[in-house]
Amino acid sequence: MIKQIFDEIANESSTNEKKNILSKYVENELLKRVLYLAKSKRVKFYIKQIPDYVYNEKTPIELDVVLDGLSLLSDRTVTGHNAITYLKNYLSGLSPDDAYVLERIIDKDLKIGMGTREINKIFPDLIEKTGYMGCKPFSKKLVMKLLDKGSCYSQEKMDGMFINSIIQGGEVQNDSRQGDPITLENPIFLTELAGLKDCVINGELVMEGVERYKSNGIITSLKNIAKKRAEGKDVTKHIEKLEKRHMPYQEALDLIRVVAWDILTIDEYYTRKCIRPYNERLAELNVTVDGFRTLSVVETREVSSLKEVMAHYEEIQSRDGEGTVVKSKDGVWKDTKPSYQIKIKKEINLDLRITGFNYGKAGTKNEHLISSVDVESEDGLLKTSPTGLSEDEMDYITSHQEELLGTILEIKCSGISHDRDNNFSVMHPVYKKPRTDKSVANTLAECVEIDVAASLL
Structure with missing residues (x-):
């Protein structure tokens, strides 16, 4: 049944018609489970390639039972070769149509031409959205209100490429502010991120020794090259163009650094709820990235007056920086622009x-x-x-x-x-x-x- 729904959607080219088709099955609970497992970035199965298998009608199994059993892969109860054998047995016991659906779940690719945004319009909030904590624009009144409560943090406002680095079980998923994957070909920082405990790092990608306006363009080119190569396209000319204009391809990758300002648990990130104050999270972040070559914490200083706030801002401006951000020490993480996180930046x-x-x-x-x-x-x-x-x-x-x-x-x-x-x-x-x-x-x-x-x- 699920395979037939997928085929019906995949055969329609219009996005609106795809949504109309999906809406016909809004009461289908099994479909909802399949969509969630396939599209949620929170659920990982740690298997990079579907194993070869042969349908065995003597040991039939239903798809809903298999979906229950996938938790042993996602929570890493079953790992390595045992995980591959475990999945192979499931694939062999399912009907060919249901085995195809399981493949789509494991590959995290439904192949129906619909993204998370479209699916969530039919099944509201089914799949976790990517949260983002922004800043209020500069207001002297807001800044003074924070300072009246005590000292705050003043941090450099970075102007690189925003990144959420999600580390789970030694695997790293880097996403943009909108939740799109950021793919790069083996930069050093990926290896260092993989060595961290399970967590989510909020930060930006910059390039050591390269001015910020130029580095953003180079990182975008590196990202596009990696994406094209993953799609099987020839990237020779793209690399030649990058190297002619800037520097050797691998050198550019190795110059990328992660400058971070926040850290969340996996649950906090996906639920978009965090009650821990910022001073605790910042202290944890400092310990987490200490000693790494390509990971660092954003420039931070304690300020107690408007004069100190503006002095830091002017110092950053004199270095051709974008500005600063003033943050309350007890601010919790929110998927919004809270009044206790304020941009010091001309607008x-x-x-x-x-x-x-x-x-x-x-x-x-x-x-x-x-x-x-x-x-x-x-x-x-x-x-x-x-x-x-x-x-x-x-x-x-x-x-x-x-x-x-x-x-x-x-x-x-x-x-x-x-x-x-x-x-x-x-x-x-x-x-x-x-x-x-x-x-x-x-x-x-x-x-x-x-x-x-x-x-x-």
């Missing part, structure tokens, strides 16, 4: 005109959705492409591109700067909201005036 809002739309990268869950827009000033002298759209915003923009083209969008950014060709550019642009009340965008001169007028204090 301005600009009204720019929408001139184009960009789909997400191929192979990601957003490849069929608009994930960024192109905007420019009224005189066309300032151009940028803000990101940071929510899932609902991506859905809406994808469906309304024609009517949104040419309208005014408010973006949030860290200020105006110049690119390598001395053209005006925008630092860290983020989508904020459509301005249906406006028909004229800011000119470049107006944007510069807004930037100059902005002040943290």
